[in-house]
Amino acid sequence: MAPSLPFRDINVHASASHYAFTSPSSPSAATLVVDRPTGDIRLNDGKLLGGKRVSSIAGILGMIRLRLDKYIIVITKAQPMGRLKGHMVYKIIATEFLPLRERPLHDNDEDIYLTLLKGFIKSGPMYFSYSSDLTNSFQRQAQIDQSQPLWKRADDRFFWNRFIQSDLIDFRTSGSRQQIGQQPGADPFILPVMFGMLEISPTTVKGRPLTIALITRRSRHRAGTRYFSRGIDESGHVSNFNETEQIVIINESGAGLGGFAGGGGMQNGKVGGSDGREVQVLSYVQTRGSIPVYWAEVNSLTYTPKLQVRGVESAVNAAKAHFDEQIRLYGDNYLVNLVNQKGREKRMKEAYEQV
Structure with a gap:
């Protein structure tokens, strides 16, 4: 069975009573509905009428409650960074906060929290892929059940937006008052994001394609700033833990920025290499921590x-x-x-x- 991958195109519709998220490229898929102002989540098999189309987004970063209101954080702009084994990788460039209350509240503390959170997201280098798991090294990817949804494959340490995806994940695993039980239709709306550094450089050596990549994944556990977060906690998490992976991919064709993602053969590395050669991946991993x-x-x-x-x-x-x-x-x-x-x-x- 093919894995359930995140939608790469989502339209947001808004009304006084709800936000509705649909995928134009998957018209038969269920609509994700977040009721206003309660934040209750449900799936609707039919199209909700009366919703004004707000925008086309690249994905849902998560949901977060601040002092007075709850917000859906959506990715409004993503920059292609290159391909890894045929999978396009993106960097988050811009986001938008969708309030659940219809009328915005004017509160100094709420405004400060929003400003701080927006500033952090804007300055934080965050990356994602619709078809590849950036949170896991290539070695771990080879050992994971590829039939699982992308968010279930993600390494919990480097699933940076795991906390603000909790509402969607809880709904997926347990349902809601209106829809009891597991809700696999929510899988394509859950997008795992990695925080850190990523560079992809395709080149050629004696006419053979070669891709060099460097990825640093920052752990979400004890990810404090310098001086304020040091040492270890009782669970064994050390401050500012990072995993750095140096990658060389040989015989990979089409590692540039064109298109969305390679075909299935290119993505799994079995075929699709230069001149029919098998794609080879060399990876070296280091970690650091307090x-x-x-x-x-x-x-x-x-x-x-x-x-x-x-x-x-x-x-x-x-x-x-x-x-x-x-x-x-x-x-x-x-x-x-x-x-x-x-x-x-x-x-x-x-x-x-x-x-």
Whole structure:
């Protein structure tokens, strides 16, 4: 059975009572309806009349409740970045917030929250693909059930918008008061997004096509800013954890920006390579994260904040959970200590080695 992939074209219709999301290229698919102002979600097999067409969007980033209202965040502009094994990859350029209340509320706190959130989304480099899982390395992709919907295949660590997709995912898995049970018709509306860095550079070597790509995936767990988020938590998540994958794809034809996505053969790498050659993928993965002990830097408005490190014994269980997960996901790990070997960071060096 072919996997359920996200819709690459969605029209938004608005009325005083609901927002309706439809896919013009999939006229037989159900319509996703979000009632106003309650935020209740349902699927409608028929077309809802009376809705004014708002816009054509690239996808639904998620839903979030602030102080006074709830908003649907939609992707209004996406920039093609290139192809990976035939799959087009996009960068989010612009979004829009659709309020559930028909009449906007004027509240200073709400306005501040909206401004901060919009600024973060605008400045944050976020990427997605309609047909490929950017949250997983090529090695993990090869081991995942490809018949699953794209959002179910996503690595929970790098599914950046997982929290604001919770309403849609909960509806998909459990339904609602009006529609009880699983709702697979919601799958194409759930779009996993990756936060980080992505570059794709197609070239040729002696006439043979070659694609070089660099992807850094930022974990959504403890993804704080510098100084404010350090060390490990009780679940084994370290601050500012990133996975970087260096990729070389050999014999891939059509790695440019034209079109939407390659055919099935090109996408799975079995055929479609240059001159009929099999597409080959070489991948090298590194990870980085904050030192896995309990530590902090207290911001005292000085150039070098005060460093505080708790006893290593208190972090043993959390560090074990962290390294157990790393070994389960990546196999043998080779650890490199990047902090200074002397001075104020010497305590961090010793804590890392001890833990």
